[in-house]
Amino acid sequence: MAVIRLLLADDQALVRGALAALLDLENDLEVVAQVGRGDEVVAAAREAGADVCLLDIEMPGADGLEAAAAVARELPGVRTLVVTTFGRPGYLRRAMEAGASGFVVKDTPSAELADAVRRVHAGLRVVDPTLAAESLSGGTSPLTAREADVLREALTGATVARIAAAVHLSPGTVRNHLSSAIGKTGTATRAEAARTAREQGWI
Amino acid sequence: MAVIRLLLADDQALVRGALAALLDLENDLEVVAQVGRGDEVVAAAREAGADVCLLDIEMPGADGLEAAAAVARELPGVRTLVVTTFGRPGYLRRAMEAGASGFVVKDTPSAELADAVRRVHAGLRVVDPTLAAESLSGGTSPLTAREADVLREALTGATVARIAAAVHLSPGTVRNHLSSAIGKTGTATRAEAARTAREQGWI
DNA sequence: ACCTGCCCCTGACATCCGTCACGGGTGCGC
DNA sequence: GCGCACCCGTGACGGATGTCAGGGGCAGGT
Numbered sequence: 001m002a003v004i005r006l007l008l009a010d011d012q013a014l015v016r017g018a019l020a021a022l023l024d025l026e027n028d029l030e031v032v033a034q035v036g037r038g039d040e041v042v043a044a045a046r047e048a049g050a051d052v053c054l055l056d057i058e059m060p061g062a063d064g065l066e067a068a069a070a071v072a073r074e075l076p077g078v079r080t081l082v083v084t085t086f087g088r089p090g091y092l093r094r095a096m097e098a099g100a101s102g103f104v105v106k107d108t109p110s111a112e113l114a115d116a117v118r119r120v121h122a123g124l125r126v127v128d129p130t131l132a133a134e135s136l137s138g139g140t141s142p143l144t145a146r147e148a149d150v151l152r153e154a155l156t157g158a159t160v161a162r163i164a165a166a167v168h169l170s171p172g173t174v175r176n177h178l179s180s181a182i183g184k185t186g187t188a189t190r191a192e193a194a195r196t197a198r199e200q201g202w203i
Numbered sequence: 204m205a206v207i208r209l210l211l212a213d214d215q216a217l218v219r220g221a222l223a224a225l226l227d228l229e230n231d232l233e234v235v236a237q238v239g240r241g242d243e244v245v246a247a248a249r250e251a252g253a254d255v256c257l258l259d260i261e262m263p264g265a266d267g268l269e270a271a272a273a274v275a276r277e278l279p280g281v282r283t284l285v286v287t288t289f290g291r292p293g294y295l296r297r298a299m300e301a302g303a304s305g306f307v308v309k310d311t312p313s314a315e316l317a318d319a320v321r322r323v324h325a326g327l328r329v330v331d332p333t334l335a336a337e338s339l340s341g342g343t344s345p346l347t348a349r350e351a352d353v354l355r356e357a358l359t360g361a362t363v364a365r366i367a368a369a370v371h372l373s374p375g376t377v378r379n380h381l382s383s384a385i386g387k388t389g390t391a392t393r394a395e396a397a398r399t400a401r402e403q404g405w406i
Numbered sequence: 407a408c409c410t411g412c413c414c415c416t417g418a419c420a421t422c423c424g425t426c427a428c429g430g431g432t433g434c435g436c
Numbered sequence: 437g438c439g440c441a442c443c444c445g446t447g448a449c450g451g452a453t454g455t456c457a458g459g460g461g462c463a464g465g466t
Contacts, residue, residue, distance in 0.1 A: 011310075013311060014308075014311055014313050017314065018222045021224040021228055106217040107215055110217050113217060144413085146413070157390075157394025159391060176455090179455060183455095195360050347441090347443085372444075375445060376445060
């Protein structure tokens with residue numbers, strides 16, 4: 001039986017190397033490529049002939065969800081497994097929509113990772129069970145595209161004027177979108193709204 | 204020569220297990236304990252007879268800096284190496300003040316971790332060189348204790364009224380502290396001030 | 407053709423926020 | 437003792453913010 005060829009993508013070199021050490025202990029797994037940026041995944045996977053890509057979400061260049069979509073689009077035979085720190089319901093949904101075959105949070109015991117890789121390689125879907133329930137209940141974002149845009153800018157604590165400049169809108173419109181987003185998130189200030197939206201994976 | 208006995212503390216089980224796999228590859232290193240909470244470090248290190256503790260900063264119970272201080276206080280012969288995601292200057296300073304022997308960010312190549320452990324065990328100090336410069340230049344926090352308190356509450360985007368309630372102060376006083384903190388951080392809003400203070404490791 | 411939802415903008419309002427000036431209290435080092 | 441820094445509070449000011457009521461435009465579904 002042929003070994004499963006893996007690509008690891010994580011911006012933290014130490015974690016990347018440690019995961020490689022962990023997975024290389026398995027006889028049927030082989031790490032054939034490692035990258036630290038999301039926009040290098042497709043090229044590296046193609047060159048190394050990877051079967052499965054392990055993708056972290058938080059990465060420079062392109063995040064793991066974009067990378068998963070790119071792999072699904074350009075390398076149809078290659079499966080992707082998203083491995084992330086944050087078990088946000090919206091992340092799971094977005095990962096599945098991006099064509100990922102699996103979703104694992106970094107809280108899971110390390111012994112299960114190799115099995116998750118094997119299942120994904122076999123064509124099965126791997127989803128963190130506790131997260132799946134949350135995702136089904138309240139996963140989809142109630143925010144409109146513009147509301148998500150202004151909330152993204154609001155994450156840094158920017159003023160209305162700067163958000164308006166960044167999104168090329170009138171300050172009044174920005175305030176309307178923010179007010180709407182605050183209502184939808186059940187919060188009282190834009191900072192809280194941005195915070196909860198991020199925790200839900202909506203932005 | 205005796206092997207170096209290691210304790211790993213990281214709240215993410217997957218990362219913890221992967222680091223264990225990485226370090227167990229070295230003949231002179233042995234992982235003898237793993238914990239996922241900061242407040243279990245001392246007991247586990249004592250029971251397992253660890254020589255060196257690898258501590259992540261972000262952990263429930265007690266963070267890695269508190270854990271390092273506890274180890275230094277209660278297990279004088281045991282050295283600690285702080286391994287963290289965020290290379291914030293204030294973190295390095297606080298780690299050293301807590302009695303840690305080393306400070307490594309998760310961006311460093313995985314091949315260097317084992318060497319860092321050996322150096323720490325040998326009594327040397329290990330510090331990420333790029334971070335050391337930053338820390339010397341602008342590491343110490345300009346914030347007073349109260350300013351740090353209100354900024355911590357402001358991180359979530361709370362209103363002045365809620366911050367005041369949480370810190371048991373008058374709303375006016377809270378606004379004064381916030382205004383002062385905004386001035387010291389060179390920002391324009393409390394959200395930005397809280398953000399930069401966190402990035403500097405001041406809170 | 408009509409309704410609905412989202413987008414963009416304007417204007418007005420009450421409230422909140424950031425700033426400043428001020429006074430009084432404490433503890434520390436010179 | 438004196439200055440100094442920090443703490444806590446008050447009061448007032450201008451500007452920012454969140455909310456509401458409108459108006460118009462543009463797509464998709466009935």
